[in-house]
Amino acid sequence: MFLPSVNVRVALVEGLAEVGAFAEGLAIGTEGLKIAEAVDHPVSRVIAYFNLGRLALNTGDFPEAVRMLERSLGLAQVTEFLLWSPRIAAALGSAYARSGRVVEARLPLEQVVEQAAAMPLRAHQTLCVLGLSEASLLTDRLDEARPLAKRALETDPGLQGT
Numbered sequence: 001m002f003l004p005s006v007n008v009r010v011a012l013v014e015g016l017a018e019v020g021a022f023a024e025g026l027a028i029g030t031e032g033l034k035i036a037e038a039v040d041h042p043v044s045r046v047i048a049y050f051n052l053g054r055l056a057l058n059t060g061d062f063p064e065a066v067r068m069l070e071r072s073l074g075l076a077q078v079t080e081f082l083l084w085s086p087r088i089a090a091a092l093g094s095a096y097a098r099s100g101r102v103v104e105a106r107l108p109l110e111q112v113v114e115q116a117a118a119m120p121l122r123a124h125q126t127l128c129v130l131g132l133s134e135a136s137l138l139t140d141r142l143d144e145a146r147p148l149a150k151r152a153l154e155t156d157p158g159l160q161g162t
Contacts, residue, residue, distance in 0.1 A: 001043055002041075002043055002044050002047060003035065003036060003039070003041050003044040005032070005035050006032045006033075006035050006036045006041070006044040006047065006048055007044070007047070009028050009029060009031060009032030009035075009048075010029070010032055010047050010048060010051045012025070012028050013025045013026075013028055013029040013032070013051045013052070013055055014051060014054075016028065017054070017055050017058050022055060022058070022059050025055050026052070026055060029048065029051055029052045029055060030052070032044075032048045032051075033045070033048040033049065033052060036048045042075055042078075042079045042081070043079065043081050045072075045075055046072050046075050046076045046079070046081055046084060046088075047072075047084070049068045049069070049071045049072035049075065050068070050069065050072040050084065050087070050088050050091070052064075052068045053065045053066075053067075053068030053069035053071075053072055053088075053091060053092070053095065054069075054091050056068060056095075057069075057091060057094060057095050057098070062095055062098050062099035063099065065091075065095040065099075066092065066095045066096060066099060066101075069088060069091050069092040069095055070092060072084075072088045072092075073085065073088045073089060073092055073108060076088055085112050086112045086125065086127060086128045087127060088108075089108040089109055089111065089112040089128060089131070090109065090112075090127035090128050090130070090131040092108045093105045093106070093108050093109040093128075093131040093132070093134070093135055094131055094134065096108075096135075097131075097134055097135050097138050102135060102138040102139045103139065105131075105134075105135035105138070105139075106132065106135045106136070106139070109128050109131045109132040109135060110132065112128050113125070113128045113129060113132060125155050126152050126155045129148050129151050129152040129155065130148075130149070130152045132148050133145045133146075133148035133149045133152060136148060
């Protein structure tokens with residue numbers, strides 16, 4: 001499904017981001033994206049854009065995060081690679097919210113919340129619902145934020161310890 005040369009770079013980007021090696025992660029992620037684009041492999045492009053977007057989100061480069069995550073989500077929807085759409089939408093919603101575009105933050109999340117509910121992976125639903133709760137909180141919609149946070153906890157009881 002993914003090009004192995006891109007997939008391994010994506011895994012490295014995730015690991016490097018966890019230890020704060022953002023510059024190295026960016027270099028490796030960009031390399032992976034170039035490979036995916038050179039052979040025009042849509043699914044590998046989706047994950048490369050996604051991971052570069054998350055890396056930008058973690059470093060506070062919100063415009064770049066939005067740019068990469070919008071590309072990832074758009075391509076995932078066009079190619080019907082919907083398995084990753086909830087993860088991408090959750091990150092995109094967070095990027096919008098953190099860049100001050102809190103009203104826009106809700107749209108990608110609302111679009112995939114129900115889609116994620118139909119998926120077997122609870123983590124996807126939880127990510128979307130948590131993101132929607134965050135966007136509700138940032139737009140002073142506490143009446144919506146609380147039940148959404150509660151729903152996320154009910155979907156994934158493992159969150160209760162965090």
